Each structure stands twice: as structure tokens, then as C-alpha cells.
């Protein structure tokens with residue numbers, strides 16, 4: 001392996017040579033304890049949203065780095081690819097494969113917490129909620145979060161998962177160092193100082209630079225957030241977007257276009273005592289079960305979805321004030337399985353983009369046969385970063401996302417709605433969230449990402465044979481038109 005990508009990398013470890021000497025049957029025997037049997041329900045992989053599924057040739061759940069090395073050795077020998085999978089929360093086929101899948105379920109230990117330096121080192125398979133508990137024991141917390149804490153740290157890092165806040169970049173910016181197992185079997189450390197190209201490619205690397213074994217993350221002293229939620233009209237919010245987006249550390253918006261209402265959530269760090277939001281029984285019954293049943297009816301009578309959207313806006317109409325531990329405020333209930341699309345537009349274009357979305361949706365609502373989004377459109381913000389494939393690369397970003405719920409896990413129409421939404425996002429230079437399905441190929445992505453070719457160069461250096469390339473990567477990064485890399489290969493059918 002040549003290249004600047006690994007300027008100071010150590011030579012492949014001696015054990016790599018020894019691995020090649022292991023007879024095939026011995027490899028199988030060594031891996032048998034961590035190979036899921038064909039009948040095991042986890043041998044089939046389905047994402048959280050119930051929108052993509054795959055049955056890999058073999059699924060491994062290694063518990064040690066040595067076992068990871070053996071899996072890569074077997075793949076090299078048998079000419080198979082390896083897809084690392086976290087917990088399967090990506091709403092796309094990003095984690096899907098028909099070859100080998102390496103699940104990080106058992107690579108989930110918190111390795112070291114340095115409370116003084118505010119650093120934590122953990123294996124990449126650790127689930128964020130587990131990490132929160134461990135950090136809390138040391139008086140620490142993650143600086144920012146997305147809507148949930150069910151993902152693995154590795155999954156969050158490789159997709160540049162984001163929360164919201166004009167001064168807060170994507171979560172990958174808190175990563176200080178990684179330890180990777182590369183395609184040739186070498187174990188490499190990278191950071192901004194050590195192998196910086198590999199680092200900047202890997203902290204939004206789509207699982208294609210190598211298996212991330214360890215992640216060192218910068219955190220901060222544990223904190224509580226005070227969140228105020230209020231509903232306003234679309235014009236009030238979008239007309240004053242700049243002052244609203246900057247009015248608190250973490251601002252996010254849920255726009256119910258059916259009701260012309262935007263729910264504004266503004267959170268700041270506080271030392272006030274905890275005051276968790278009340279969960280009234282009627283609220284959770286209405287807000288979950290009744291809503292799901294209505295969405296089920298909406299499958300058959302789509303016009304109902306307009307009223308369901310208004311009902312949702314009505315359910316959350318009151319002003320609320322919550323004070324709680326940071327992760328409890330950052331996280332929300334994402335309800336049911338869903339189809340999801342989310343795009344990053346430059347903050348400078350946010351107002352115009354939102355207004356064009358409104359014009360489009362008003363047209364749809366005026367048409368009895370028009371398209372009907374199920375829920376609110378979520379609007380969030382992030383600060384610029386320098387991560388090669390981050391949608392926030394070098395720009396203040398406004399994230400705009402849309403979901404269509406799958407009541408009781410059943411399919412609903414979403415393609416036309418998403419296609420129209422995407423057309424507007426593209427018009428404003430939007431970049432898709434990598435974890436979510438999107439139609440862009442390398443030509444479009446190269447035009448959107450000035451460091452796209454640097455990313456491809458690093459992949460060529462660290463993984464020339466494409467050991468870590470799955471159909472998603474083949475399709476979007478390499479432009480494969482091969483049927484096996486098609487966008488619908490892993491689609492979950494009703």
C-alpha cells in the first residue's frame with residue numbers, strides 16, 4: 001500500500017503473514033463460534049425503518065480484534081467483500097450486503113475515560129445510550145446528539161450524523177482519533193496529526209475505509225438542557241429564521257405544513273433543577289396508538305393525511321418547558337418504522353428553499369389528489385466542518401428532512417413525494433444525508449463535494465481491491481450500473 005494516505009503507517013503486522021498460513025479449514029473452525037447460523041433471525045439483516053433487508057452469505061459477530069482479522073483473511077481468500085454493520089438504523093441500504101457482514105454488536109466496550117481531559121475511548125460498536133451512562137458515571141456527556149441514542153458510535157461517525165445548533169458541527173467533529181483495521185490486515189491509528197488523510201476520509205467514510213475498532217471522542221462536563229417549545233406560524237418563523245436559529249444553543253424546528261404551524265424547540269445549557277416533560281397517558285395514547293391507527297386509515301384514504309397532520313400539530317400546540325439531562329432533551333420519540341429523506345442545504349439558501357417547499361405543498365394540498373406528507377418536516381442547523389464527505393463541509397448548514405411513516409410496519413407510497421422534495425433540494429444545492437436513500441451518483445456528488453476525489457484516492461490506497469465496498473458504495477461512489485448494485489436490490493417488499 002503506497003500513498004500519502006498512510007504516510008506514517010506501520011508495516012502490516014507480522015500476524016498478517018501468519019494469517020495467510022492458516023489452513024482454510026482451521027479458519028472456518030476458528031470463526032465458527034462467531035458465525036451466525038443460517039436459521040438465526042440475526043442472519044438476516046433488516047434496517048430499523050423496515051425499508052431495506054438483506055441475507056448476507058455469512059454474518060459474523062466477532063468479540064475480539066483477532067476474530068476481526070480472521071474474518072478479513074477469510075474474505076480475502078474467498079474473494080468476498082465485508083460490510084461492517086452497526087445496529088442497522090440507517091434508513092437506506094448503506095449497511096446491506098450479499099457477501100460477508102461483520103456486526104459490531106460484541107465490539108462494544110468503553111475502553112478508557114479521561115475525566116480531566118474530557119476524552120473517552122470506546123470500541124466502535126458501543127451503543128450511544130450505553131456510552132451516556134458510562135460518561136455520566138464520570139460526570140461527562142457528549143456535546144451534541146441527534147434524535148436518538150440507539151445507534152452505534154461507529155455508525156454515527158461514518159455517516160456524519162448531526163444534531164442541531166448553529167455553533168455545533170456534525171458529531172464526527174468530536175472524534176479525536178480512530179483505530180482502524182484495514183483491508184490488508186494492518187491495524188492503523190489515525191487522527192488530525194497521524195495519517196490525517198485517512199482520518200478525514202474515515203470520519204465520514206461510509207464504512208468503506210476499513211473496520212473502525214476504536215474511537216476516541218472529545219466530550220464535555222455533564223450538563224442539563226432547558227428546552228422551550230412553542231408553536232408559531234410559518235411566516236413568523238421563516239421570516240425571522242436568522243434570529244430564531246441563533247436565539248439558543250440548540251434550535252430545531254418541526255414544520256407542520258398541513259396546519260401552517262412550526263414548532264420551535266430552543267435549548268440552552270442550564271443549572272436549573274430537572275423538570276422532565278410530563279407524559280400524560282392520554283397524550284401517549286393519542287400521540288402513538290390513535291395516530292398510528294389514523295395513519296393506517298390514511299393508507300386507504302390519502303386525503304385523510306392532511307387532517308392527520310393538523311391533528312399532530314394540535315397535539316403539540318402548548319408551550320412546554322423541560323429541564324433534563326442533555327441526552328434526554330436531545331433525543332425524541334421517532335415513533336414508527338418509516339421512509340426517510342434528508343438533505344443539507346447551505347444556510348444562506350434555507351429561507352428561499354423553505355418558501356419554495358411551502359409553495360409546492362400548498363399546490364399539493366389544493367389538489368384533492370395531491371401528495372400528502374404524513375408528518376412534520378424537520379429543520380435543523382449545523383456549523384461548518386472540514387470533513388471531506390460531510391454535507392456540512394465548509395458551509396453553515398440547514399438540514400431539511402421528511403418522513404413517511406409505515407403504520408404497523410406496512411408500506412405506504414412515498415416515491416413521488418420524495419422525488420419532488422429532492423428536486424427542490426437539488427435546486428438549492430442540497431446534499432443528501434449519506435445514511436438516507438438518495439438518487440445521486442458520482443458525477444453529481446463530485447460537483448457537490450470538492451474533496452470527493454481525495455476520498456476516492458484514499459480508498460484506492462487503503463483498499464485497492466474493494467474489500468469494504470458494498471452495493472451502496474459501488475453505486476454512489478463508483479457509479480456502478482451493475483444490477484447487483486441497483487437501488488432496489490435490498491428493498492423490503494410489503
Ligand SMILES: Cc1cc2nc3c(=O)[nH]c(=O)nc-3n(C[C@H](O)[C@H](O)[C@H](O)COP(=O)(O)OP(=O)(O)OC[C@H]3O[C@@H](n4cnc5c(N)ncnc54)[C@H](O)[C@@H]3O)c2cc1C
Nearest residue numbers: 086087088089090124146147152154155161162207212435
Ligand atoms: C430513528 C432514527 C433517528 C435518527 N436520527 C438522526 C439524527 O438526528 N441525525 C442524523 O444525522 N442521523 C440520524 N439518524 C441516522 C443514523 O444516525 C445513522 O444512520 C447511523 O449510521 C446509524 O448507526 P448504526 O449503528 O445503526 O449504523 P448502521 O446503519 O448499521 O451502519 C451505518 C454505516 O456505518 C458503517 N459502520 C458502522 N460501524 C462501523 C465500524 N465499526 N467500522 C466501519 N464502519 C462502520 C456501516 O458500514 C454503514 O456504512 C437516525 C436514524 C434513525 C433510524
